Amino acid sequence: MIRPFGINEALFIVEAIRWTLALSAVAFAGGAIGGLIVALCRVSSVAPLRYLALGYIRLFQGTPLLMQLFLVYFGLNIFGAGINPWLAASLALTLHASAFLGEIWRGCIEAVPSGQSEAAWALGLGYVDRMKSIVLPQAAKIAVAPTVGFLVQLIKGTSLASIIGFVELTRAGQIINNATFVPFKVFGLVAILYFVLCWPLSLVARWTERRFAVATQR
Amino acid sequence: MNYQLNFAPVLANFDHLLSGMLVTLELSFGAMLLGTVVAIVCAAGKTGGPRPVRWVVDAYIEIIRNTPFLIQIFFIFFGLPALGIRFSPNTAALVALTVNVGAYATEIIRAGIESIQKGQVEAGTALGLRPVQIFRYIVVKPALRTVYPALTSQFIYLMLTSSVVSVISATDLAAAGNDIQSQTFASFEVYLVITGMYLVLAIAFSGLFSLVRRWAFDYPLSR
Numbered sequence: 001m002i003r004p005f006g007i008n009e010a011l012f013i014v015e016a017i018r019w020t021l022a023l024s025a026v027a028f029a030g031g032a033i034g035g036l037i038v039a040l041c042r043v044s045s046v047a048p049l050r051y052l053a054l055g056y057i058r059l060f061q062g063t064p065l066l067m068q069l070f071l072v073y074f075g076l077n078i079f080g081a082g083i084n085p086w087l088a089a090s091l092a093l094t095l096h097a098s099a100f101l102g103e104i105w106r107g108c109i110e111a112v113p114s115g116q117s118e119a120a121w122a123l124g125l126g127y128v129d130r131m132k133s134i135v136l137p138q139a140a141k142i143a144v145a146p147t148v149g150f151l152v153q154l155i156k157g158t159s160l161a162s163i164i165g166f167v168e169l170t171r172a173g174q175i176i177n178n179a180t181f182v183p184f185k186v187f188g189l190v191a192i193l194y195f196v197l198c199w200p201l202s203l204v205a206r207w208t209e210r211r212f213a214v215a216t217q218r
Numbered sequence: 219m220n221y222q223l224n225f226a227p228v229l230a231n232f233d234h235l236l237s238g239m240l241v242t243l244e245l246s247f248g249a250m251l252l253g254t255v256v257a258i259v260c261a262a263g264k265t266g267g268p269r270p271v272r273w274v275v276d277a278y279i280e281i282i283r284n285t286p287f288l289i290q291i292f293f294i295f296f297g298l299p300a301l302g303i304r305f306s307p308n309t310a311a312l313v314a315l316t317v318n319v320g321a322y323a324t325e326i327i328r329a330g331i332e333s334i335q336k337g338q339v340e341a342g343t344a345l346g347l348r349p350v351q352i353f354r355y356i357v358v359k360p361a362l363r364t365v366y367p368a369l370t371s372q373f374i375y376l377m378l379t380s381s382v383v384s385v386i387s388a389t390d391l392a393a394a395g396n397d398i399q400s401q402t403f404a405s406f407e408v409y410l411v412i413t414g415m416y417l418v419l420a421i422a423f424s425g426l427f428s429l430v431r432r433w434a435f436d437y438p439l440s441r
Contacts (some may be wrong), residue, residue: 059417062374062378062416062417062420062421063378063413063416063417063420064378064379064381064382064392064413064416065378066381066382066384066392067381067392067409067412067413067416068413070405070409071406071409071410071413074405074406074409075406077406078221078406079221152283152284156284156285156286156287157286159286159288159289160286160288160382162288163288163385170286170288170289170292173289173292174292177296182300183292183293183296183297183299183300184293184297184298184300184301186297187289187292187293187296187297188293188297190289190292191281191285191289191290191293194284194285194286194289195280195281195284195285198283198284198285199280199284202280202283202284
């Protein structure tokens with residue numbers, strides 16, 4: 001019995017957006033914390049921390065996200081956490097985002113002129129104050145555009161969570177397609193929904209980048 | 219944790235992994251070459267073409283860059299047969315990867331083309347070169363040289379992305395892993411080995427690309 005593709009089927013797909021958004025939000029929040037730690041290690045004056053962070057970044061940028069998802073998914077099972085797509089997907093995407101945001105933010109921190117740091121030292125500020133009040137606020141300004149750009153990549157990346165059985169936008173599309181057999185319409189709709197999520201962010205990223213380029217030319 | 223890692227089933231099927239890796243390499247290099255051709259044509263259209271061409275190229279770039287690759291490959295493999303366009307899994311994988319990398323590479327190469335100064339092209343015209351020669355030797359080659367680092371990191375990302383084609387039963391490295399894990403249940407071990415193989419491929423690609431750069435672009439920039 002093949003179901004027709006009607007309004008209810010379309011709504012089922014549209015409603016699955018919330019899980020894509022939830023997973024993106026969790027991974028982005030976790031990735032922001034992890035990424036800050038990785039970035040700070042990467043520019044640390046302690047050599048082993050630098051190498052550790054570099055190795056972490058290389059590892060996650062040199063392997064497919066799909067394999068990272070599989071390893072976390074099956075790895076959690078080995079460590080006794082059971083089969084849990086939510087946990088596995090959010091953990092894997094968090095680790096993934098930490099590496100990419102860490103590398104992006106390292107660049108932003110290094111783009112802050114070293115005179116700023118030196119002035120902070122000269123004023124007797126400690127590491128925490130120097131980072132919190134002097135370096136990071138200035139780096140944050142540069143970081144907006146590439147961070148939003150990565151957020152688009154992360155939202156697209158959450159589609160891979162469907163492969164380990166997490167029901168979000170892509171998986172909802174597959175489920176409906178298996179019942180209705182109109183892949184052209186179903187995946188067309190799913191593609192449009194992703195586009196609606198990602199395109200405004202891409203425009204924001206481009207707009208902030210251009211505005212920043214103008215600001216620094218002056 | 220009382221789990222013993224057991225790599226024996228993986229090693230017993232290692233030749234299967236190697237043949238999967240071969241397909242991954244074929245798909246990656248095929249998509250790189252075809253994608254670069256697509257990108258050069260689109261970048262030329264976007265920088266010098268009439269307005270409708272520019273709109274089409276812009277739409278292509280925005281659609282591809284703002285939707286997941288997984289959906290693109292589903293659309294090509296499951297959706298296009300509705301229009302009578304039917305591919306085998308490996309061909310669909312190659313088409314999807316080419317379409318995908320073509321969009322990213324267009325933006326990269328366009329940036330390179332825009333960095334070529336007008337005087338260069340005018341000098342070419344003054345020397346009596348034909349438009350095709352000007353485009354090839356004066357525009358494209360220096361443009362590729364300028365954007366080479368960005369382009370090659372996009373290619374490495376392409377190779378890693380190609381693992382996704384295993385979902386439409388293409389026969390790449392990740393798919394070989396799926397086969398072995400469903401026969402042996404040594405899931406973690408299989409994917410650990412495969413992840414390591416992808417990492418080796420990524421490092422090998424980046425080494426290969428720096429060799430190619432030396433071979434193709436090792437001439438002084440200006441006197």
